[in-house]
Amino acid sequence: WSSMSKFGSLLQRTWRLARGCSQTVRSFASISDIAVHPNIGRFSSELDLQFISRFDEPFLTFRVMDENGSILDPSLEPDISKEKCQRMYKTMVELNVTDSILYQAQRQGRLSFYMTNYGEEATHIGSAAALEEEDVVFGQYREAGVLLWRGFSLQEMCDQCVGNRDDSNKGRMMPVHYGSKRHNFHTISSPLATQLPQAAGAAYAMKLQGRQACVVCYFGDGAASEGDFHGALNFASTLDCPVIFFCRNNGYAISTPIREQYRGDGIAVRGVSYNIRTARCDGNDVWAVHKVMDEARKIAVSQKVPVLIEAMTYRGGNHSTSDDATRYRGNEEVSSWKLSNNPLARMRMFMERKNWWDEQQETELRESARTAIVQALDRAEKKKLPPIHELFTDVYEEVPPSLREQEQALLEHLKEFGAHYPTVS
Structure with missing residues (x-):
């Protein structure tokens, strides 16, 4: 009873306070204009309950030329010089030939690992050619063509894959994990999708600095199934980050086909759900890729907002040298x-129609590209390996005692078993 009496007194005091306050009545202008929370604006309403799983209209794919290299609409004719067009094609061929040589080198035991870019050359060069040098790139592991376009040499590529003394990563990363501060290209990271939130953060910093540039983040359809993808898009959208998310949807997340990986209309619709401007293009049409990247960059830089591009392409080779694609797809599909x-082929036919290319140029280009990459690989293999102490550098400004102990233990191990390891200094 004592507790009940105290509770009754509390109610009486509360009532006396409430009588001195003005009464607030919440009303709605109409049933179609309802604000459910002061921080999230207004929604339209209806009287019929519906659970929506898809939109009636599919997300359309932008194209400029057909499979035979013909421009589909004269208004879409690329406004590009013969010189730039030839450079784009030469870089695509150079990438293709490089893949062939380095893939064979791995099979011969000269490299520990490799990943080809077969079938996705247009996504690399079409997008890279629409960017400016000051734009910052975060890649995944299948964007070597972007670096080649920016001036990364075949020698630098081979040095990295071999892991010699001239490798910018000092032999501490797997092959194809390129990076170049000089070319505004962040080093590739093995864990899937980690580059996405990093790119959003870099773009936010770029915005705060007032720079007239953007960040471009490449990733595959498999990475879009990671949580980092959603976190990155949400950060970029809510913070208005000038970042272009470029998804290479090549049909497979290693061995998982997209029909088993997700439901819904691809990756593009996810961008719309985050209120991000989104476009889908034919990733094997170099001019469609170039056009959509050019427009996306204008939006990102001028309006300081994110953009999502889904490029529909196809992975023509194995996922990597550790993969055998014949176990999950047929040769007929690839062929x-x-x-x-x-x-x-589409790019070449386009150029031939304009009399910008012929068979002799094709033969000379492929022969010169093959010679260049073979010579670069030979030089890379003859270079010394990085010094052992580099295993412990570039992490802490001052090396802690724990790492010094590990280094000493390694040196003692090599004194006893050094004959079983490659020659190092």
């Missing part, structure tokens, strides 16, 4: 794509 939708 069909190579014959009917090859980005190199």
